[in-house]
Amino acid sequence: MSSLQRLAVRATLAAPLLFAAPVASAADADAESNPDGARRLSIAYVNDIHAQLEPHPELFWNAAGGGTYTNERVRDAGGLSRIKTAFDRLAESRPHLLRIDGGDTFQGSGPGAWTEGGVMVRPVNALGIHYAIPGNWAVAYGADRLVELSKRLNYPLLSANIYDEATGELAFEPYRVTEVNGVRVGLIGFTDPDVPTRQPPYMSRGLSFRGQDVLQPAIDKLTSGEGVEGGPVDVLVLITHIGLMKSVELAETLRGVDVLLSSDTHERTYEPIVRGETWIVEAGAFGSLMGVLDLSVRDGRIVDRRWELLELRAEDYPEDPAVKAIIEEELAPHRDRMERQIGRTEVWLERYNVMSSPLDRLIADAIREEADAEIGLSNGYRFAPPTAPGPVTEGDLWNWLPTPLPLKLGGATGAQFKAYWESEFENVFSADPDRLFGGWLARPSTNMHVDFNSAAPAGERLIEITVDGEPLEEDRVYQIAAGTRDGQPEDQIHRVKQCRNVRTKDATTHTAVERYFRDRSPVQETGDSPLHCVVRPDVLRSQFLNPQVGALADGEQGPEQDFGR
Template sequence: MEKNLNPRRDFLKKSLLAGVGLASTPIIAQAESKEIQTSESSINNKVTFLITSDIHAQVNTHDEFFVENGKHVFKKRGGLAVLKTMIDSLKKSNPNQTIVYDGGDFFHGHALATFTEGEALIPIFNQLGYDLILPGNWEVVYKKKKMLYDMGHANAAKVCANMWHDTTDEFNGELVYPPFWIKNMGGTKIGVIGYTDHLVPKRQSPAFSVGLRFDHPEKNLPKYVKYLKEVENCGVIVVVTHIGLAQQVGLANNPATQGVDIIIGADTHERLRKPIKGKFTDVVECGAFGSFVGKLDLKIENGRMAGYDYKLLDVDPVKYKPDTQVQALVNKALAPFKNDFNKVIGTSTVPLMRYYVMETPMDNLITDAIKWKLKPDIALSNGFRFCQPLSSKDPKTGLINITEEFLWNMLPLDSEAKTGVITGLQVKKWLEQELQNAFAPNPAKRFGGWFVRYAGMEVNFTIANETGKRVNWVKIGGKEVLDDQEYTIVACEREGDPNDTLCRIEHVKNPVKHTLMMHDIIKEYLKVHSPISPKLEKRATATDAPDTLLTQLRGYDYEFM
């Protein structure tokens, strides 16, 4: 047995543990037993974070959207085999002091992930060399048991300080994953605290997160900062989050982040080419779909962060050749599904994309198909962010082929169609809430993805107006909406929602689930209407923002490119 050479230090440590309310937790006991000694000498070096997030199971190189000199362009980016080569190349510049980190939503967003509930991604993930991962809001999509399996088989440390077991057994109230991770890099202790979105039970189908409880990051962040600094003697504190850019900037302006050196964000797929400076710390976020890697170099002087350099780098298949081992794993995983995935179900004359906040060609396709098939007054779809664009044309036909695989990228969950009846007044109140969810000035009141998508309705609003007064006018079927008139709606069924709730609209009359699935509706529509040419049709317009708005963040020096 190793002899305790510093009983006074142990006494002080236990006193501080009690002071911040951590003395009895098993996670902290584990941290105590694995304490890393830090040199007392002055430490000067560089620590590098290589950052990905929101890959959404996009295993192969794909089309990607950019804005260059005010014009929209498409390029080939991503692919996990390309990403592997890039990570290995970047690590060479700082081989012993690089942390490879993923910010969540890795195991969802592609047919391969859906059909295998994420399992097919595990061996591929394990070849990429990640040191640390954070669960995203979509990690619960296959429900708690499967999330624990997929994350548990991923060869990387896990961190999340705001996800607890909500059960009737002995684990009730315990954190699912360690709240922080400590890494000694060249004699400096780097402490990383993680937070996922506390709104997961509302953003996703409620059934997905049964057995889990979430809370706001600011509730316990100061406690963990204090512990890492005063007990573990961490010289650098990094907070990793999957809560969205506006919320991350809001957190950076919250006194709860005092003592935090930087926030590495995720969730909204935003591409920060330069950090956003908050009152107490700065924020970076590094895009999506494996198209980008954030490179964050922390300058360390005397064991503390003295500055940093940040770049957003393209995962460019021309610059980085695919790693043969990872590509072989990808090909092996896809092989059983290849014929089905490659089946062409329709064609388009124009690119399909989902990057605009208010209205997108891709979602106009989806809602047009629903309205065509079921003939409601209003067809609805969620304001999803996932799905990379589709722009590459078939050289033989000059058309863009829409495959079964891409349909699963657009809608990784195939849900049942559900109809109901609501009044015009319900429509207006619901739209006001959806605008609040997307554009609330207070980031803490933001919720979910982008603005809801629809067909059969036109809405004009002013983003900067106060809560409840943003909607200027609403038209349904080309006519001004009437408060007491009833309208039929169709949207997807969400597992766990009350029967009379549809796309977050409560107290819907005459709710009816159909045997029709959304994928079948879209495939039937494409069979009849291809080639399609979906475009922006001013279904959603704002007096104070362009139809092609690309970010929800307002009031900061940031432009999506």
């Protein structure tokens, strides 16, 4: 029996019992101290840590206090040691506290990749997390490795839609019921069903993923109490790893969800998004932020709730010494490799922009030069905190590109490029959340300029493309290059289909970037944005927008000063 099959059997046997695991006591004392008879509980939420164990520079742009922020808002932040400090500090004022992780925890750094996630186990086990879910990158090191890592955690992974492909049984517990201060809380996990296509298919081999059809029956069971030991839950929490836009749509579709903890898109919801009785929140990424949800429950109903998004900055949250020591021990074997210098930069390198960013312009240009192509393309990845001016290390490189990809070179016509960009716009700006797919917009090299209207109908968003200052010619064949992944069609480069004369180079995305730094250090500029949307600011920090009218959604900030240009 495979490790996947063993876990599936265990989850199937356990699921109907709906584990009762009290997280805090003193319920009667709490009720007595509150004249309104309400019982208090809180949820501390992190998501998308992406194997960022240590503190790092972070960009904060929330303008709730007024004004437009610049580089002065760059702060040292994050790190698991600060997460621990924040958890413990919250527990002092909120004794009835659930600690939840929304996934994408083990992938996203060099040490994460070099140990297939193992470097994260001891540090996250020291945080006191109660529940977590698998993210879309949980399969980065293969399905069997995901199962192995889950067994080493001191908290359960929940997912109602991941199945063992061989047995058809659930691979993880779909939900849990826990009692917090006399309040019965049901928690359901839901992982992106598109994992087998968003990630290289070999990564999730052995697992199958179902869609949202699994959710309403589970919600109905927990909220009705039918067949549930202890009866119905008072609060239903759905933890999703599908992105904010899709989570909002899910909240509009499902009945009975009180709280939806979203992850995947690294969005920072300083204010909750409200759909009916459901609050939807997401807490950024990289351990730089933590969401805190305070609930008051009386007679089985939420009577008050409050949300706050905390910025885990160095001046406010010192590092927990014990967790810091564990991290030092885990990283010690990797320090020399992490700190090997590959170049220098005089500009900030970050990728906090839906359309283009200094880091991705550098990577796309490096790919173009390494492959001797006319156009370079790079993925619209969301992971990697900013890299400060100064030395650039191998650790930085692995943060930017946690999977080195061989470079593929081939020809595509201008007409193919037009179809490609229309497809990319739909992936990112579709009015239908079900059609949103993957990360942010693809990143072209800076010699390609693309004007578009994100609010136009699908298939009609592209306005103009130029290459080296000349209009794109539909019949001309352009030499393009990008990283290739296992399982990709041989004639596909990035997502440009049916390319001709395709060949794979010996170089990778990593060797391309290293050569770029060898030739150009110190990097002093990364060029202007090659992507321009006529109805949005050039620097767009959020994908949670109103695509129909080309305007910012309620609560979204206006134009920001570009970071690192």
